[in-house]
Every structure is written in C-alpha cells, then in structure tokens.
Amino acid sequence: MDQVEAVFREERGRLLAALARRFGDLDLAEEVTSEAIEAALVRWPVDGVPPNPGGWLMTTARRKAVDRLRRDQAYAAKLAILQVDADRAEGPRPGGGLPDERLELFFTCAHPALAPEDRGALTLRCLAGLSTPEVARAFLVPVATMAKRIVRAKARIRDARIPFRVPDADELPARLPGVLQVIYSVFTEGYAASSGPYLQRTDLAEEAIRLARILHGLLPGEREVxxxxxxxxxxxxxxxxxxxxxxxxxxxxxxxxxxxDADLITEGRALVVSALTGGPAGPYAVQAAIAAVHDEAPDFVSTDWPQIVALYDVLLTIDPSPVIALNRAAAVAFRDGPETGLALLDSLAAEPRLRDYHPYALARADLLHRLNRLPEARAAYEQALGTAGSDPERTHIHRRLAALTSEDN
Amino acid sequence: MKYLLLINAGELDPSGGAVGCEPEDWMRFDKEITEAGVVVASESLADLVTATRVQVANDGSRTVTDGPFAETREVLGGFYVIDVPDLDVALDWAAKCPGSRAGGSVVVRPIADFAGA
Structure with a gap:
C-alpha cells in the first residue's frame, strides 16, 4: 500500500494543484484528490490501469467535486463557483496528461499574506504530498497543533481569497524569493535541526531538494531557482x-x-554554472558557488580560501546580513590567520541577530582556542552551549571544552 | 470579493496632518481607482486626531473618552471598500495608495459575504 501511495505522491500534487485552481479551494481539492486516489486504489487492481491514469484521476476527482458542490449549495456559493457545468463539458486534453498547475500552488502556499510558519507546512503538505502527521514530525510539533495550523492556513486562503496564480513577470522578482525561502527553510531545518537528538534530518533535506527539483522543472529559466x-x-x-x-x-x-556524494556534486556544479551565467548572480547562486569551492577541494588545507572570501564579498554586497559577515570572517581566518578573523568577528559583536546565534560564539571560541587564549575560549564555548540547538551540537561543544581543559593542565 | 483598505498615517506633522502625503498624489490615486470601477465606498476622516471612544459597561453606564491614540503609533486616516477578484488585486491597489508610503501603511481586510448563507 505504501509503495502504491508513493507512486501517487507526485500525481497527487499535480491533481491537487489543478483542482485547487479550478475550484479556488484547497479543502475541496484535497478532499476529492484523496477520494479519487482511493477510488483508483480500489478499481485499478480489478479493472486494470486505465490508458490515461492522470486523466482518469482528474475526471473522477472533478465528478466528486461537482457532486459535493451540488449537495452543499451554501458551500458552493461561498466558493462562488460559477463554471461547474461548463467545467464538466470540457473535453479531455489533447496530450492526455494532467495540466501542471503546481507552480500556481507554490505561489499560493508561499503567499506573504500567510503566517511564515504556515507556508512551509502548507508547501510540504500540498506539494511534497506529506500527510499532516508527517508535516508535524517535520516541524517537531504535535499532530493536533499542525492540523490546526493547516486548517487555519487553508481558511485564510479561502476567506481572504488568496488566488491560485503565477505572479506576472513584473511581480515575479518580488514573489519568487518567498517561494525559495520556504523551500530553503525546510532544507536548513534538515541540515541542522534546531533541536532534538539528531544533528541533521536527511528526510527533510531530501524533501526540500525534491520540491526544488519540481520548481526548477517548472521555471527552468529562473537562475535563482x-x-x-x-x-x-x-x-x-x-x-x-x-x-x-x-x-x-x-x-x-x-x-x-x-x-x-560525487553524483550530487557533479549535478550541483553543472547547475551552479548555469545559475551564474547570463546576468548578475543572485544570493543562492553565490552561496552555491561557495559550496562548490568547498566540494572541489581534495582536502581541507587545499581549500581555495581567497576564492571563498571573494565570493562572500560578492554575497555581502547583494544580500548583506550579519550571518554572511560571520561566515566571511571565518573564511578570512583560514586565509589570513586566526587573529585577523577574530578581529572581524569582534567587530560584529554588537549585531543583535548574532547574540543568540551559537555559530557566532562557537566561531569565536574556535579562533580564541587556536590563539591559545584559553580562558576567553572557555567563556565563548560556554556561551555557545547556552544557545546550541540539537543534542549532537551540544555534545560537540562539551568535547571541545574537555579538549581545552586537558590542554590547560 | 470585497476588501476594506484601512489607511494609516505613519507620522504626524505638528498640525496633525500626515507627513509626506501630497494632495495631488491622493487625487491621482482616487481618480485611478474610481475609474477602474472597483470602489464600493470610500471616505477620508476629517482629521487624523479627533476621535471619541464610547464604551458601555455591563451596568449600562456610558464612558466617553478622547481618542485611542496614546498606545498606537499609526492612526487611521481614511478607508476604501473595493470589490476585486482576489487578494492579490486588492494588495496591488493598497500598494498604489499614497497612504502606504512615507511610513504609513494600508491594512487590507476581507469583508464577509453573507449572500450565499
């Protein structure tokens, strides 16, 4: 059953997107998408898989939606569906496949009128095809809390009538970063969990990559994607x-x-080249270039630090942030020595965003440690410990502290 | 779908007017939005600071106080009710409104539709 469900995962997103756009309501779209897939799971093993499975699912889902709206006129009026009958008369698409309207759904799920914490949840639910318990697990919140958040977000879309549409070319530069931010925040939570027993959560990172692959397929010319x-x-x-x-x-x-993973590196490097070609580079492309420089180094000491610092300089001009400045300072420390790096870090001490950001305290601790300024290093490690997220990160800091103590004796 | 656009002034000049808003900008905007045929209602408040708050307690006693401004930095200056297809269109009008500039803001809120109930 799970395997069959997996086959439907990609199809579910397409179906949901097309129905949400047609009926303007995610709840109805989700309900009839699930019903159509359930019907397929019952019928196909008996009747055989239809020649056009996507079309079969779409027709079944639409019929169920129309039935539902006929039964519940008040609901239908609320959705202001005017084209139900015309919709039924519409013939099959020439290609036989489903229309791909997932791009519309990406923009709806990442709409700035939704609460930031709801955007990722909705995107995972609607476009990655995760169930509510899976989304709850992804964000480490109880299932009931997540269910409430998803209901709230869907109600917001319906009540405020957030449209299912791709922004026009002139709005796209303002709206696309929001979609990318949603995907990247799923990834960063997977890369370094903000709490819990694991340092990284590869399932989440892989979901984010899957979402980005879908988006890249839909917007191949957008270099930041x-x-x-x-x-x-x-x-x-x-x-x-x-x-x-x-x-x-x-x-x-x-x-x-x-x-x-050499295959991922090869694929990523080819993508970096096209992301950096054809105009000024965006922040994701530059960060990808930095990651590529690291990946290309055969070992740590032969890392091209001047190149990495230069890329951080570019990044600071296009997307200035204290976190980028911190990463640049760490790279400078490897290029010019710990003293120079530490001076740069200390110049960031007043940044409010870095105050409780444990990588900042940890980076300072590391440089102080290397400069043999042990009491200061200890204080910085202890400060990092106060704000570190996952258990392995905390264990790591404890080990550094222990190493420092043995050096001190 | 109807939306309420609440126009809040960011900063007040000494005479109680909004800073950075030119009458010509408002006239141009009002002409554009009116000609687009989306305006259901619109009013501009007589001034930004005169307000009287009325509250009736459980025992029926009435309390009347001078405006609610002590605790809020943004003050309501006027509103539009517009009828447009969806939120994105409403947000576009809000962004065009001069009230969204110079530290001011326009708050967009959907209006309930009881027609189908």
Whole structure:
C-alpha cells in the first residue's frame, strides 16, 4: 500500500494543484484528490490501469467535486463557483496528461499574506504530498497543533481569497524569493535541526531538494531557482560525512571526503554554472558557488580560501546580513590567520541577530582556542552551549571544552 | 470579493496632518481607482486626531473618552471598500495608495459575504 501511495505522491500534487485552481479551494481539492486516489486504489487492481491514469484521476476527482458542490449549495456559493457545468463539458486534453498547475500552488502556499510558519507546512503538505502527521514530525510539533495550523492556513486562503496564480513577470522578482525561502527553510531545518537528538534530518533535506527539483522543472529559466537547487545538492552531498558513527558532529576539516556524494556534486556544479551565467548572480547562486569551492577541494588545507572570501564579498554586497559577515570572517581566518578573523568577528559583536546565534560564539571560541587564549575560549564555548540547538551540537561543544581543559593542565 | 483598505498615517506633522502625503498624489490615486470601477465606498476622516471612544459597561453606564491614540503609533486616516477578484488585486491597489508610503501603511481586510448563507 505504501509503495502504491508513493507512486501517487507526485500525481497527487499535480491533481491537487489543478483542482485547487479550478475550484479556488484547497479543502475541496484535497478532499476529492484523496477520494479519487482511493477510488483508483480500489478499481485499478480489478479493472486494470486505465490508458490515461492522470486523466482518469482528474475526471473522477472533478465528478466528486461537482457532486459535493451540488449537495452543499451554501458551500458552493461561498466558493462562488460559477463554471461547474461548463467545467464538466470540457473535453479531455489533447496530450492526455494532467495540466501542471503546481507552480500556481507554490505561489499560493508561499503567499506573504500567510503566517511564515504556515507556508512551509502548507508547501510540504500540498506539494511534497506529506500527510499532516508527517508535516508535524517535520516541524517537531504535535499532530493536533499542525492540523490546526493547516486548517487555519487553508481558511485564510479561502476567506481572504488568496488566488491560485503565477505572479506576472513584473511581480515575479518580488514573489519568487518567498517561494525559495520556504523551500530553503525546510532544507536548513534538515541540515541542522534546531533541536532534538539528531544533528541533521536527511528526510527533510531530501524533501526540500525534491520540491526544488519540481520548481526548477517548472521555471527552468529562473537562475535563482537553479542556484537554490545547486546549493542544496552541493551541501547535501556532504551529508554522510557530517556525522560520526554515534551521530556526533564531524567538522568540515575532519570529514572523510571520500564519503561525499560525487553524483550530487557533479549535478550541483553543472547547475551552479548555469545559475551564474547570463546576468548578475543572485544570493543562492553565490552561496552555491561557495559550496562548490568547498566540494572541489581534495582536502581541507587545499581549500581555495581567497576564492571563498571573494565570493562572500560578492554575497555581502547583494544580500548583506550579519550571518554572511560571520561566515566571511571565518573564511578570512583560514586565509589570513586566526587573529585577523577574530578581529572581524569582534567587530560584529554588537549585531543583535548574532547574540543568540551559537555559530557566532562557537566561531569565536574556535579562533580564541587556536590563539591559545584559553580562558576567553572557555567563556565563548560556554556561551555557545547556552544557545546550541540539537543534542549532537551540544555534545560537540562539551568535547571541545574537555579538549581545552586537558590542554590547560 | 470585497476588501476594506484601512489607511494609516505613519507620522504626524505638528498640525496633525500626515507627513509626506501630497494632495495631488491622493487625487491621482482616487481618480485611478474610481475609474477602474472597483470602489464600493470610500471616505477620508476629517482629521487624523479627533476621535471619541464610547464604551458601555455591563451596568449600562456610558464612558466617553478622547481618542485611542496614546498606545498606537499609526492612526487611521481614511478607508476604501473595493470589490476585486482576489487578494492579490486588492494588495496591488493598497500598494498604489499614497497612504502606504512615507511610513504609513494600508491594512487590507476581507469583508464577509453573507449572500450565499
């Protein structure tokens, strides 16, 4: 059953998107999408798979939607559906396939009128085809809480009439970053879990990559979509080497690079090239380029730090943020030595966004440690410990503290 | 679908007017939105600071106080009710409205439709 469900996962997103657009209501679209898939699971093993499975699902789902709206006139009026009969008369599509309206759904799920925390949940639910319990697990919240959030988000779409549409070319530059942000935030939670027993949650990272692949297929010419996909592939390629046998943190400098996924790196590098070609580079493309430079180094010491610092300089001009400045300072420390890096880090001390951001305290601790300023290093490690997220990150800091203590004696 | 556009002034000048809003901008905007045929109603408040709040307690006693401005930085200056196909169109009109500039904001809220009930 699970395998059959998996086959339907991709189809479910397409079906849902087409129905949501037609009826303007995600609830109705979800309901009849599920019913159509259930019907297929019952009928196809008996009657055989129809020659046009997508068309069969669509016709079945639409018929169920029309029935539902006939039964419930008040609901129909609320949705202001005027074209039900015309819709039924519409013939099959020439290609026989489903229309792909998932791009519309991406923009609806990431609409700025929705609460930021609901956008990712809705995108995972509608476009990655995750069930509500799976989405709840993804965000580490109870199922009931997630169910409530999804209901709230769908009600918001219906009540405020957030449209199912792709923004016009002139609005696209303002709206696309919101969609990319939703996908990237799913990925970053997968890359470094904000809490819990695991450092990384590869299932989430893979869902984000899957979403980016779908989006890249729908918008092949949008270079930041390409850049985001490249970035995630090039970072995710290191996933097997980032944790030790006990799930503990393995830093980039200690990773066994033979365990990096060469196929993902090859694919990511090709995508970076097209993301950087044909105009000014966007922030995802530049971050992907940085990831590519790391991936291309045969070992840590031969990393091209001048190149990485130069890319961070570009990134700081197009997308300035204290976190980027922190990463640049760390790269400078490897290029010019810990003292220079530390001076840069200290110049960021007043940034409110870095105050509770444990990578900042950890980066300072590391440089102070290397400069043999042990009491200050200890204080910085302890500060990092106060804000670190997942258990393996905390264990890692405890180990560094222990190492420092043994050096001190 | 009807939406209420609540126009809030960001900053007040010493005479109680909104900072950075030119009458010509408002006239141009009002002409454009009216000619688009989407306006259901619109009013501009007489001034930004005169307001009287009325509350009736459980015992029926009435309390009348001077405006609600002490705790809020943004003050309501006027509104439009527009009838447009969806939220994105309403947001576009809000963005065109001069009230959304110079520290002001336009809050867009959907209006209930009881026609189908």
């Amino acid at each position: 390409t850049g985001l996909l490249a970035l995630m592939l090039l970072v995710h390629a290191r996933c097997a080497a980032r944790t030790g046998p006990d799930g503990d943190v393995v830093l980039l400098e200690d990773q066994n690079r033979a365990r990096w």
